[in-house]
Amino acid sequence: MSFASIEFLIFFAVVLGGTWFIEFQFSTRVKECFLLLASYFFYGYWDWRFCFLLLFVTVSSYFSAKHHKKKAVFVTGVVVPLVVLGFFKYFNFFLSSVAAVIGKDPGALRIILPVGISFYTFQALSYVIDTHREKIPVENDFVKLALYISFFPQLVAGPIVRAADFLPQLREDRKVSFDNIKWGIQVFTFGLFKKIVLADHISVFVDDVYSKPVAFHWTAIVLATVSYSLQIYFDFSGYSDMAIGCAKCLGYDFNKNFNLPYISQSVTEFWRRWHISLSTWLKEYLYIPLGGNRKGKARQYLNLMITMLLGGLWHGANWTFVFWGGINGLALCADKLRHDKKRTGVLRWLKILATFIFITFTWIFFRADSFSTAKTVLKGIFTLQDGIHQPFVWSFVALAFLAVATLAAEIKARKAKTDTNGYYPILNLSKVWGLTVFFIVLGLIVGLAYTGENPFVYFQF
Amino acid sequence: MEAADIKKLIKNVFKGLCKIALSGILAFAVLTAFCIFYYNVPVRAENKDGSTDYKRIPNAFYSRATEGFAYGKTNNEGFVELIDYDENTPPIDVLIIGSSHMEGLEVALKDSVTGVLGRQKTVYNLGTSGHTFITCCGNLEAAAKKYRPKYIVMETGDCLFSDKTLTEAVNGTTPEIPAQTGGIVGLLQKNQYLRLVYAQIGNYMGNSDNEQNGDTGNAAPAEEEKADERKNNDELLSALLQKISAIAGQYNSKLIIVYHPGTFVRNDGSLYLTGNKTAADQFGEACRSNGIYYLDLSDRFTREFKENHRLPFGFANTPVGLGHLNKYGHAMMADELYKLISEVE
Numbered sequence: 096m097s098f099a100s101i102e103f104l105i106f107f108a109v110v111l112g113g114t115w116f117i118e119f120q121f122s123t124r125v126k127e128c129f130l131l132l133a134s135y136f137f138y139g140y141w142d143w144r145f146c147f148l149l150l151f152v153t154v155s156s157y158f159s160a161k162h163h164k165k166k167a168v169f170v171t172g173v174v175v176p177l178v179v180l181g182f183f184k185y186f187n188f189f190l191s192s193v194a195a196v197i198g199k200d201p202g203a204l205r206i207i208l209p210v211g212i213s214f215y216t217f218q219a220l221s222y223v224i225d226t227h228r229e230k231i232p233v234e235n236d237f238v239k240l241a242l243y244i245s246f247f248p249q250l251v252a253g254p255i256v257r258a259a260d261f262l263p264q265l266r267e268d269r270k271v272s273f274d275n276i277k278w279g280i281q282v283f284t285f286g287l288f289k290k291i292v293l294a295d296h297i298s299v300f301v302d303d304v305y306s307k308p309v310a311f312h313w314t315a316i317v318l319a320t321v322s323y324s325l326q327i328y329f330d331f332s333g334y335s336d337m338a339i340g341c342a343k344c345l346g347y348d349f350n351k352n353f354n355l356p357y358i359s360q361s362v363t364e365f366w367r368r369w370h371i372s373l374s375t376w377l378k379e380y381l382y383i384p385l386g387g388n389r390k391g392k393a394r395q396y397l398n399l400m401i402t403m404l405l406g407g408l409w410h411g412a413n414w415t416f417v418f419w420g421g422i423n424g425l426a427l428c429a430d431k432l433r434h435d436k437k438r439t440g441v442l443r444w445l446k447i448l449a450t451f452i453f454i455t456f457t458w459i460f461f462r463a464d465s466f467s468t469a470k471t472v473l474k475g476i477f478t479l480q481d482g483i484h485q486p487f488v489w490s491f492v493a494l495a496f497l498a499v500a501t502l503a504a505e506i507k508a509r510k511a512k513t514d515t516n517g518y519y520p521i522l523n524l525s526k527v528w529g530l531t532v533f534f535i536v537l538g539l540i541v542g543l544a545y546t547g548e549n550p551f552v553y554f555q556f
Numbered sequence: 557m558e559a560a561d562i563k564k565l566i567k568n569v570f571k572g573l574c575k576i577a578l579s580g581i582l583a584f585a586v587l588t589a590f591c592i593f594y595y596n597v598p599v600r601a602e603n604k605d606g607s608t609d610y611k612r613i614p615n616a617f618y619s620r621a622t623e624g625f626a627y628g629k630t631n632n633e634g635f636v637e638l639i640d641y642d643e644n645t646p647p648i649d650v651l652i653i654g655s656s657h658m659e660g661l662e663v664a665l666k667d668s669v670t671g672v673l674g675r676q677k678t679v680y681n682l683g684t685s686g687h688t689f690i691t692c693c694g695n696l697e698a699a700a701k702k703y704r705p706k707y708i709v710m711e712t713g714d715c716l717f718s719d720k721t722l723t724e725a726v727n728g729t730t731p732e733i734p735a736q737t738g739g740i741v742g743l744l745q746k747n748q749y750l751r752l753v754y755a756q757i758g759n760y761m762g763n764s765d766n767e768q769n770g771d772t773g774n775a776a777p778a779e780e781e782k783a784d785e786r787k788n789n790d791e792l793l794s795a796l797l798q799k800i801s802a803i804a805g806q807y808n809s810k811l812i813i814v815y816h817p818g819t820f821v822r823n824d825g826s827l828y829l830t831g832n833k834t835a836a837d838q839f840g841e842a843c844r845s846n847g848i849y850y851l852d853l854s855d856r857f858t859r860e861f862k863e864n865h866r867l868p869f870g871f872a873n874t875p876v877g878l879g880h881l882n883k884y885g886h887a888m889m890a891d892e893l894y895k896l897i898s899e900v901e
Contacts, residue, residue, distance in 0.1 A: 296873075303876045310825035312865065483821070483865045488625075488873040527575050527582075534583030542587065542594075542752045546759035 096140045098283075098337040099291045106137065110247075111344055115271040123268045127238050130246070130345070137247040138211070145209040148183075152176050153241045156219040160226040160233050160240075172223040176216040183212055188412030211251030213409055217376055218244050222258035224380055231259045239265045248341040252334050254352040254372035261347070269346030277524045279343030281533065285519055286336025288540050293496060294330035295545035296489035297322045303485070305462055308471045312482040316475045322490040323462045324455045328356065329493060331370070336519070351517045355501055357454075358515070360437055360446040362426035365454055377406050395431065400424040410461070415469060419460040426453060584749065591748035594621045595755070597661060598630055599745045602735040606698035608653070608684045609691060609733040611635060622755075623879055624662035624871035637681045638665050638674060641703075649677035650897070651703050651809075653692045654711030657816070657881045658683025662871060667883035672890035677897070680705070686733045689714065689813075690721050693800050694730045700807040707897060708804055709812045711889075715788070715839035716832045722792035726799060787838050797846040805847075812849040812896065814889060815839065819857060819869055819877045827861040829854050851896055856888050 096103050110133045117126045139146045152175065159172020183206055222243070225231045234240045243261050304311050304319035311319070335352035342349050352372050359365035366374050382402040388395040400421070407420020438446055463469035474480070504518035522529035598616035603609065611634035612618070618636070619627035632640040636659050639645060650673060652658050658681060660668035670681040682699060689712035700708060717725075724730045736742050744750050804811040818830035836852060843850035853868070860866045867877040868885030881889070 299875050307821055307823045307825055310821050310865075481865065482825070483867065483876060485876055486872050525575075527579050530575060530579035531582045531586075534579055535586050538583055538587040538749070539590075541756060542591070542749065544756065546756055 096137055098334060098341075099287060102140075106133075106140075107341060107344075111271065111276075114345055118270055124238070127242055127265070131238055131242045134242065134245040134247040134250060138245065138250055141210050141251075142207070148179065148209055148212075149215060149245055150241075152179055152216060152219050153237075153244050156223050156244065157234075157237055157240050160223050161235070163223065163227040163233070169223065169227050172227075173220060176219045176223075180212055180216045182206070183209055185408075185412050192414075214253045214255055215244050215250060217255050217373075218249075218258070221255070221376060221380060222262075225258055231262065234258075234262055246342070246347075248338040248345075248347075249349060252331075252338075253370075254335050254338060254349055255376050256349055256372065257376070260350065264347050271344065271346050275346055276344045278521060279340040279345075281340070281521055281524070282343065282519050283337050283340030284533070284536060284540070286333040286338075286340060288536060289329040289333030289336065291544040292540060293489070293493045294326045294333060295547070297326040297329070297487070297493055299545070299547075300485065300487040300490060301326055301462070305464075305468065305472070308468065308475050309480075310482050311475065311480070312484045313476050313478070313480045315483060315485045315487075316472055316480070318485070318487060318490055320459055320462075320472065320476075321455055322487065322493070323458050324357070324451070325490065325493045325497065327458065327461070328353070328497075354517045355504055355515050357451055357497065358447055358501055358505075359450050359454075360443060361430050361435060361450055362423060362453065363430040364437075365450060366423070366427065373406070373409070377402050381405065392431075396428045399427050399431070403427065413464075415460045415463055415466060418466070419457055422457050422460070426457075587749040588747055591752050592617075593619050593627070595752045596620070596748045597751065598634070599742065600734075600736040601634055602737065603634070605702055606695060607702055608635075608682050608687060608695050608699070610735040611684060613737075618661060620661045621873070622752075623874050624882065625873075626660075626662055626664050628665050635680075635682055635684070636660060636665070636668075638671060639680070641680065645680075646678050648680045648703050648705040650679045650707045650709055650893070651699060651705035652679065652681045652683055652709045652711070653687070653695065653699055654683045654689075654709075655687050655713070656683070656685035657713065657885075658711050659685050660881070660886060661685075662880045663883045663886055667886055669886045669890045669893070672887050673893055676894055683711070688712070690717060690725045690730055691733065693725045693796060694728060694732075696800050697803045697806075700803055700809050704807055705809050707812055708809045709814060709893060710800075711814045711816070713816050713818060714831065715815055716786060716835035717788055717793070719789050719792060722789060722796055726792060726795045786832060787835055788842075790838075790842075793839070793842050794846065797842050797848060801846045801848050810849065810900065811847075812851060812893065813839075813843050814851045814853065814893065816853045816868065816881070816885070816889065817857065819861075819867055821867070821877050827858055827867075829857065849896060849900065851892055853889060853892060856892055860884070860888055 096106060110130070113129060113133075114126060117129055135146050135149070138149060155175040156172060159168050159175070162168040163172065186206060222231075222234075222240070226233050234243075239262060242265060243256075243258055246256075246261070249256050301319050301323045304316055305323075308316055332353040339349045339351070350372065352370060354368040354371065356365050356368040359368055382398055385398040385401060386394050387398060403420040403424030404417055405420070407416045407418070407423070410416045410419075435446075437443070459472050460466075460469050463472060475482075500518050500520075503520070504515045507518070508515040522533055524530055524533060596617065596619045598612035598618050600610040601613050603611040612630045614630055614632050614634040616630045616634075617627070618630065628636065631637040632642065652669060658669065660670070660681075660683060665671050668681070670679045673679050680703060682695075687695070689710060692710050696708070696710075721730075736745050744754070801811060815836055817833075817836070820828045820830055822828050833854075836854070840850040840852055857868050860868070866884045868881055868888055870877045870879050871882055
């Protein structure tokens with residue numbers, strides 16, 4: 096069930112109404128059970144069999160955290176989610192990679208990749224590790240833990256919510272409120288606009304070019320590559336906004352997952368602003384345990400590379416993702432070597448442009464389904480290939496939208512004398528003008544939405 | 557709850573509902589104004605003379621940004637046409653009848669077949685959305701009788717017809733496309749935003765029979781088919797072509813049928829022409845043997861792609877090579893038509 100579907104809107108209306116009703120009539124425990132059942136229904140709607148996998152990961156985390164002081168139990172708690180992830184996501188990949196090395200074809204298992212497995216296994220891991228580190232108390236209430244791992248707004252494509260951020264909220268017994276709904280519904284709508292109006296339209300062009308790059312003029316390939324930068328941002332940040340909005344309507348807060356990443360002055364800054372929940376997770380549970388910057392420069396670079404290579408692999412079982420992680424890792428190392436400072440004025444914009452160009456270049460390997468496609472794309476660009484021209488209009492619309500939103504965020508930040516912190520155009524829905532603008536946005540979403548099939552990019556991860 | 561509280565609550569709820577209603581009306585007005593320029597296709601009005609099953613509302617402003625970007629005004633008869641038709645209209649050299657491809661709501665009038673060919677000849681365009689070749693066969697007599705052109709150009713993107721369709725066309729019992737001016741549907745159609753929503757719902761439900769998607773737009777093949785060897789029923793096809801040839805002859809018009817296959821760019825970068833080649837060849841042969849000029853644009857499309865990387869279909873806001881004829885497609889068709897007419901003359 097995708098957020099951008101009629102089924103989800105019906106499902107969410109029922110869950111929101113049900114939660115509100117239960118809060119009035121029943122205990123918190125009933126509400127938690129209701130949300131847990133709703134979350135499993137949400138997950139099972141795609142394929143009910145994988146609810147058992149989700150339950151298995153949850154049970155394993157529950158018991159290993161309870162007995163985390165026993166090293167073997169703790170290790171089991173870490174290994175189980177990793178094995179689950181490894182088997183479902185990477186088994187065939189490693190099999191084929193080994194086969195390529197030894198020159199034999201051992202065949203492949205028919206394994207269906209469960210939606211969201213990369214996200215909920217990471218959440219389970221964060222809980223087990225944090226309890227072991229005694230950063231958070233052990234959660235004795237199984238329902239609460241199960242709800243944390245399976246809570247439907249973040250279940251299939253993040254953001255990766257850490258137990259330290261979410262479990263305390265469950266203990267607080269938050270309520271559905273009119274103010275939360277007003278805020279949440281606007282953030283959800285903003286995300287929906289980004290996804291089904293901007294990202295989905297752009298994907299038509301990007302898919303065209305990346306499925307047959309040899310047919311296109313180099314300018315069309317460049318535009319498609321830039322368009323992919325916009326598509327993946329609007330797609331994923333749109334999904335995150337919808338998740339944040341849904342959770343808020345139900346009374347829960349998720350941290351922001353994006354903070355205007357394309358105004359970064361360096362790759363390091365980009366990774367502080369892009370998919371923040373994953374970057375934070377990798378930093379806390381991989382980079383720092385590896386030694387971080389505490390064991391000398393050489394080791395720091397090695398740790399960065401390991402983190403980014405694994406981060407790349409997390410995105411998908413393909414060497415192109417590993418390569419993508421690798422070049423980002425190298426760029427992070429280069430940033431550390433240069434110790435470049437943040438600039439202002441023209442220099443700032445030049446640095447932003449340079450970072451955007453670099454990040455866009457790296458997306459080629461992320462988007463291409465193979466090195467061969469990536470090579471064809473690069474060849475097309477650098478040989479100034481002749482072919483079909485396609486000045487795709489939706490790409491320019493999206494670029495203009497991004498520019499306006501960024502400008503609005505900058506102005507807001509300057510007024511508040513703070514750094515930018517994402518941007519949500521929250522209206523006052525108590526006023527007629529606020530409601531009018533909100534209805535216009537809703538009307539535009541209905542009228543401009545791309546109506547073909549187009550799943551969220553991050554569903555595949 | 558005390559009475560005063562209840563009164564306050566009722567007052568607040570009423571106030572809230574009023575705000576929602578007022579905001580809804582304002583938003584609807586803004587969205588409608590937006591759609592005047594974004595998606596504004598004139599309503600289908602009745603065409604009493606029968607030259608088409610329906611026509612547009614006369615002298616109506618139209619715009620379309622959902623597929624290509626074009627705007628204009630229908631002429632005094634309700635067709636997407638540069639010239640008005642009245643007693644001062646010079647004798648028509650070329651009368652074009654066909655589907656939405658010919659109607660050309662997606663391209664500027666000056667770039668359509670009518671616009672391009674109109675620089676050399678007096679052209680009048682009856683192209684109307686949904687008017688397939690078979691529908692046009694039913695309208696041919698009325699069109700020829702009214703406009704008395706030297707040439708009648710009938711356009712088709714499909715050459716393979718079922719026996720039932722051919723039989724209906726021969727017998728003159730092809731179902732008509734209704735006008736939409738009456739009833740609730742007609743009323744709703746007058747609001748362009750509601751029309752856009754209707755089209756969106758149609759697209760979402762997978763119903764391609766609406767004007768946004770293009771009722772006869774060139775669609776991507778699900779997969780590249782093997783050569784389709786199916787043919788038309790020889791007898792029925794011949795009977796239909798004999799019939800329309802005789803109608804054209806009766807009004808001293810020469811009949812030209814233009815076939816434009818769909819296009820699709822393969823992953824290796826080459827151009828794939830969709831449609832049934834066997835049926836198209838059979839259709840062309842049958843046209844010629846019945847005294848009808850037949851123009852197949854397959855070679856022109858292929859050559860234009862090889863030499864200039866130009867595709868006849870698709871726009872800067874739609875998938876590459878799919879949808880309706882774009883300005884290049886219109887220009888290719890106009891050019892080939894001009895060559896053929898010059899040869900004939």
